[in-house]
Amino acid sequence: MSEPDQRLFFLLQRAAHLLRTTADRRCLAAAGVTTAQLGALFAVRDQPGLTQQQLARTLGLRESAVTALVGRLTTADLISKHPHAREHRAVVLELTGDGAAALRAAQPEIDRFNAELRALLGDDRFTQTAAALHALAHWEP
Template identity: 80%
Template sequence: MSEPDQRLFFLLQRAAHRLRTTADRRCLAAAGITTAQLGALFAVRDSPGLTQQELARTLGLRESGVTPLVGRLATAGLLTKRPHPREHRAVVLELSEAGVAALAAAQPEIDRFNAELRALLGEEGFTSTAGAMDRLAHWEL
């Protein structure tokens, strides 16, 4: 039997692509939103009153990348934007009722997806992989 592939970066990219495309397809079917949109909605839900700049930091993106994402979510009626009370150039983001409903519609699919990953990796493998991914996501290079 051959050794497992040791090109970790390549494997991470390949796995991330596979997981993202599968999860996007499922979330679009369940709630009409992509995983990128889902991540933004979760961040706003978890920190009501978030600014776009704070959302960009939370998602690990540039603000220029978050602006169109927020625009699409606002146009779809999933987020509301209002002027920041103290910063004249900033806007405050909050979930709309439709945004809350989209998260609720996506949750069963998220739970199913995680259950499939737990079955594939085993509970210990799932937990250790999640921990490793969290450490990599917060690694200071």
């Protein structure tokens, strides 16, 4: 029996691509939004008063990418933008009713996807994998 592949970066990229494309397809079918859009919607919902700059930091994206993402979400009426009370150049993002509805529509698919991953990995490995990925996502080399 051969050793399992130890090229962690390659395996993470390959797994991330498969997970993202599968989750995107399912979330688009269930709620009409991609996982990137869902990430932004969850952040806006969970952090009232979030600015676009803060959203970029939360998502780990460049501000230019978040500007485009916010533009698409605003055009789709999933979030709204309001002037910041103290920072004249900043805008505050707010979830709209349609944005909240998209999150509700996507939640059963997110739960189903996580249940499939838990079944694939087993409870212990699912929890360990989540903890390991959390550590990697917050690693500061």
